[in-house]
Amino acid sequence: MAVVARAGGDGGGSSSEVQWCFLQVKGAIDEDVAEADIISTVEFNYTGDLLATGDKGGRVVIFQREQETKSRPLSRGEYNVYSTFQSHEPEFDYLKSLEIEEKINKIRWLPQQNAAHFLLSTNDKTIKLWKISERDKRAEGYNLKDEDGRLREPFRVTELRVPTLKPMDLMVEASPRRTFANAHTYHINSISVNSDYATYLSADDLRINLWHLEVTNRSFNIVDIKPANMEELTEVITAAEFHPHHCNVFVYSSSKGTIRLCDMRSAALCDQHAKFFEEPEDPSSRSFFSEIISSISDVKFSHSGRYMMTRDYLSVKVWDINMENRPVETYQVHEYLRSKLCSLYENDCIFDKFECCWNGSDSTIMTGSYNNFFRTFERNMPRDTTLEASRESSKPRAILKPRKVCTTGKRKKDEITVDSLDFNKKILHTAWHPMENIIAVAATNNLYLFQEKVN
């Protein structure tokens, strides 16, 4: 299934195939899924100890990895709920008479600089900076108030004492520290923290804004593709990301399947791109839906910063940022859907926005598909695997069995035909631990965690 045109290796990958085991599943088992519980974003923090999810109801749930005990050094660290808070509420824009959805579109962590953790979460219009801090001590022995908080009678204060800190049950508090609002007319689809850890960008359909984390009342518009006449609009921004190391470089993808790399040093308004990435269209595969399926739904730089990956409807492409005319690798995610495009257009599935992610060493990439399938592609081999996130294979440490979709007439045992795929079970959001082989896969309202099998 993987089609690779690779020039040169990029360091040795493991020769043996990674086998995935079920670790945990979070979320309700009910057949009836509440709309608000549908997970809309998944993100590990920089160390991988924290995993944040956002849902359509505007809530953020953070899981923390349990410390491995010394007695069992190879024990698999489980992720348990660390904090839950309501990040965004539904709003009403009175000026335009529009409801603003509270759905969390993206979460991005900030690198940790002190004991507290910070993350940015955004809905369609507003970005918020949240501080998540632990409290495991409380002060006792105040002079002016009792233990329960009531003010003490002045005549009862007979001596002066210094309050002491006593341990208490761990309490994790999430508090909003900044609210970045009123800078986007259109729906925000991406946020990306800069490598300077002081600024970040937010992108909507037509514009990209640059913010300073400390300043909420001003943002700088760095990309604006809105035409003077909206009737001439033919292209929108679909995703944007800062380069992981060069704080002046960012990329944004479009609905026409192109990626533009911009350098903020060249001009204040980066409408002129520094690089333009586009693969020439294959005329033999042209159809009515060619443009729609070429729309890029996600763009991610590799950890090294040398490559970037884009996801369109049917494939994942890896680009070398030094080569603009074509990707270095192309992987077909579910090519069997190419002959079903009309039906998928009719039921709007063709507009589904799948995300993609790199593993820590950039040797493997992962993306989701339908029927709760997700796929990993090992770049060095090349080797690809199709796995399923399902309750059936959710026994502790159960090894995930690779799945196969039958594309020819004869269906083998355990294969599944294209027509029996469930297009309501789509895996749009996946995340890979920054250093280890632990992956988080969001299947509607459930979060599956899988870990590499350790012998």
Place this chain on the structure above:
Amino acid sequence: MLGRGLKRKLSDYEESMAGLSSAFDSSRGLPYPLKRQLVLNMCLTKLQTYKMLVEPNLHRSVLIANTVRQIQEEMRQESNQQPVNICPGIAPASHSYTGLESPGMSLQLPSGVGQQESHCCELRSVEDPIENSLLIVSDDDMSSAISSILKDLDFVEDISPPTCLVSTGDDQPKFPENTGLKLEDDRQDLKGAECVFGSFEISNSTSYLKDLAIDDIFEDIDTSMYDSDFCCPPLMPPRSPSLATEEPLKTFPSCNSSSANNIQICRTDLSELDHIMEILVGS
């Protein structure tokens, strides 16, 4: 006229669409023009649905609008290359059409697949004459529909530094760039067409269309004219009358054909597309 009956028909239409899309995918025997028409109908239905939403999805709207434009462009190129297919109802006179392929007309043969397309077009033109001409005529309807949808997506209060706010105060609908090219081709077509269609009541049609350009299309009028009045939707009052008359000239000859039979065929075949166009231009 736009009562509950019409709404029911629309939902039937949607149901039939669902069946057709799987037919599109599974059947390789569907002729290309029919596939294209199916996709076009789906696009227009979607755009219309989005128009009714309070806040349509800009990304999807743009993608669908681009698909419609692409199909439009394809059909325009086809119609420019084959003006003869426009009036198949006048079968006896078809032989004289070869006269049209004279120096005045630029015949650009489509490449590769296009050969097959032109063949299909000819077939279709015999079976479904009105539908063929329908497609050509409704181009500008679609252009204006797309323009109005995209214009609506432009919120009144845009908070970014205004680069150009001309569009908000400008009532003149501006067509996509390729429309200009089409108009030129249309004028060329018109010159050739006039020679052939001179025998028909063009002058009457012209004046009727001028009126229609301004009047409400929902007025109760003669049904034979009604079948073709989608050619001239009321959305385009600022357009010069000459443009309004050029397009429907291609259809009038077929609609006004002496054969009553053709009109019957017209009406049944037109009914479904008719509803879509009415809703698009009338709402």
